[in-house]
Structure formats: structure tokens, C-alpha cells
Amino acid sequence: GNSVTQMEGPVTLSEEAFLTINCTYTATGYPSLFWYVQYPGEGLQLLLKATKADDKGSNKGFEATYRKETTSFHLEKGSVQVSDSAVYFCALRTDRGSTLGRLYFGRGTQLTVWP
Amino acid sequence: DVKVTQSSRYLVKRTGEKVFLECVQDMDHENMFWYRQDPGLGLRLIYFSYDVKMKEKGDIPEGYSVSREKKERFSLILESASTNQTSMYLCASTSHRQGGEQYFGPGTRLTVT
Numbered sequence: 633g634n635s636v637t638q639m640e641g642p643v644t645l646s647e648e649a650f651l652t653i654n655c656t657y658t659a660t661g662y663p664s665l666f667w668y669v670q671y672p673g674e675g676l677q678l679l680l681k682a683t684k685a686d687d688k689g690s691n692k693g694f695e696a697t698y699r700k701e702t703t704s705f706h707l708e709k710g711s712v713q714v715s716d717s718a719v720y721f722c723a724l725r726t727d728r729g730s731t732l733g734r735l736y737f738g739r740g741t742q743l744t745v746w747p
Numbered sequence: 748d749v750k751v752t753q754s755s756r757y758l759v760k761r762t763g764e765k766v767f768l769e770c771v772q773d774m775d776h777e778n779m780f781w782y783r784q785d786p787g788l789g790l791r792l793i794y795f796s797y798d799v800k801m802k803e804k805g806d807i808p809e810g811y812s813v814s815r816e817k818k819e820r821f822s823l824i825l826e827s828a829s830t831n832q833t834s835m836y837l838c839a840s841t842s843h844r845q846g847g848e849q850y851f852g853p854g855t856r857l858t859v860t
Contacts, residue, residue: 664845675853675854678850681846681848727846732843733795733843733849737789739788
């Protein structure tokens with residue numbers, strides 16, 4: 633089946649620290665992979681995505697590379713800011729048969745950045 | 748600017764009431780989704796729809812039903828609200844285009860007392 637496992641939180645960092653949030657997946661076929669971010673009191677926003685192996689998604693200083701050999705899509709940022717404090721969700725989409733368009737989410741990782 | 752809107756940000760209902768949560772998207776998307784979000788459990792899919800008048804059960808459909816009479820509108824119905832349905836409800840939409848992202852509404856925080 634399809635599933636996403638991501639690093640349990642919460643993660644607490646100081647400003648300018650390096651961030652990694654691990655995400656691994658199990659999927660049938662060749663999924664597209666996504667990172668979403670949820671700021672307090674809001675819905676989810678797309679942060680970045682990659683649709684095929686070895687693609688790198690990037691946005692707002694965040695990056696993630698689609699690694700088919702390790703079935704991973706780890707989120708990284710070189711220098712976090714207080715404004716990056718949010719919940720981060722890894723997700724996949726398989727576009728096969730009855731699951732067309734459906735996203736499978738990890739449980740989310742709460743990130744808190746202190747000044 | 749693409750948009751998914753939900754009828755209420757906050758809602759308080761009593762046990763046993765029938766509750767309607769409305770979601771509207773302006774992107775002409777074929778697919779629409781209803782999730783609930785609870786601390787420690789992430790997002791769980793309740794129902795989704797591939798097209799008008801079509802619906803599919805997600806992972807936790809019990810206690811819920813849906814309606815999709817128009818392409819842009821997807822309603823979630825709690826036939827008889829219970830306290831364990833207190834949660835954040837998120838609506839999303841996406842196209843049939845392979846690899847397309849889902850766009851989310853701001854959420855409705857429902858409290859059932």
C-alpha cells in the first residue's frame with residue numbers, strides 16, 4: 633500500500649541552525665512527493681514538490697530531493713528563522729486507478745525556532 | 748489567485764445536531780477532499796469526490812456523509828454530531844493532472860458540546 637513515515641516531533645532549534653526533517657515512503661508505481669507547511673491557525677500550503685526520481689524541489693530556502701533508491705524525500709534548510717515555526721507534512725500522490733489525486737500524508741512534524 | 752473557501756472558521760454545535768460544512772473552489776478542479784486533523788494523528792481522509800455526484804470513502808467515513816451537486820462545491824455532513832467529532836476539518840481540491848498539488852482551505856474548527 634501507500635504510506636509516508638516522517639520524523640516525529642517536536643523539533644526545537646535556534647535561529648540560523650540547520651534543519652533536517654526525515655521522510656520515507658512506500659508506494660505502488662512512481663509517486664509524486666510533496667512537502668506542505670501549516671502555520672498556526674491556517675490550512676496547509678504547498679512548500680515544494682518533486683514529480684520524478686532525482687528531482688529537487690526548492691522554495692523559501694527549503695530543499696528536498698526525490699531519492700528513489702532510498703525511498704526518501706528529506707526536507708532541509710541551511711539556516712532556519714523564527715518565522716519557519718510551523719507544522720511540516722510530507723505527502724505522496726500516486727495517480728493510479730481509484731487513488732487518482734489522493735494524497736497520503738505523514739503525521740506532521742512540529743518545528744519551533746527560538747531567537 | 749487560486750482559492751478554496753470554507754463556510755465557517757469556527758463552529759459550535761450540540762450533540763445530535765445535523766451539521767453542514769461547505770467547501771467551494773474556484774479552480775475548476777475535478778477532485779475534492781475532506782480531512783479531519785487531530786493532534787498526534789495528522790490528517791485523516793474522510794471522503795473524496797472525483798466528479799459531480801461521485802463520492803468515495805476515505806479512511807474514516809463513519810458518522811459522515813458528503814454531497815457534490817456542483818463541480819465547485821463539496822459538502823460534508825454530520826448526520827448526528829457527537830463529541831468525538833470535535834476536530835479541525837480541512838477541505839482540499841486538485842485536478843486530474845498527474846502530480847498536481849492539492850490546494851487547501853483555511854479549515855473549520857468544529858466543537859461539539
